[in-house]
Amino acid sequence: DIQMTQSPSSLSASVGDRVTITCRASQRISSYLNWYQQKPGKAPRLLIYAVSSLQSGVPSRFSGRGSGTDFTLTISSLQPEDFATYYCQQSYSTLLTFGGGTKVEI
């Protein structure tokens, strides 16, 4: 299995802050990396696919970058509705795996 490690596991931030979450793969996964946002009691929501492509309807303050094994999700100016847990997911392998999540809280 390709292990996906996110850091930090949680962070505290304020509205307006720039927030960066890191996802590291246990082997090179090219650009097959996606990001999701999940709020309590809800299904995950796709934010970014293929490292940096913004899903339709997702605000432009979300951005992704990286390649190989190291990837980042950045929220340029944190908004109240962005407090949630974020997951990365790789699809380089047909055994799809997710990171452990990063909880963004106040």
Place this chain on the structure above:
Amino acid sequence: QVQLKQWGAGLLKPSETLSLTCAVYGGSFSNYYWSWIRQPPGKGLEWIGEINHSGSTNYKPSLKSRVTISVDTSKNQFSLKLTSVTAADTAVYFCARGLGNCTSTSCWFDPWGQGTLVTVSS
């Protein structure tokens, strides 16, 4: 706009079989892979497996011996069966549509079903 609605039994005893169904509304069923993903309480996401309209499946190897995903194209539905459940199978189970090229690399999930909490307890 595609919507996924799922249902199934929420409380099982150990050794019973988990059974969930997901219906797809408002879009094509034939052009995609359809997945089941679960999330134990307070934990992360685990992909279980996928199926396409023709019944081609891929399963997570560690669950393969207990999992069956099936499809009913006449109803635009797909289903999950997980046999011999234990407390470790307690989780919220989600269905989701795979986008990209889920036959090889480049697969992401959107949209997702609302989730079903399945609790395994004696």
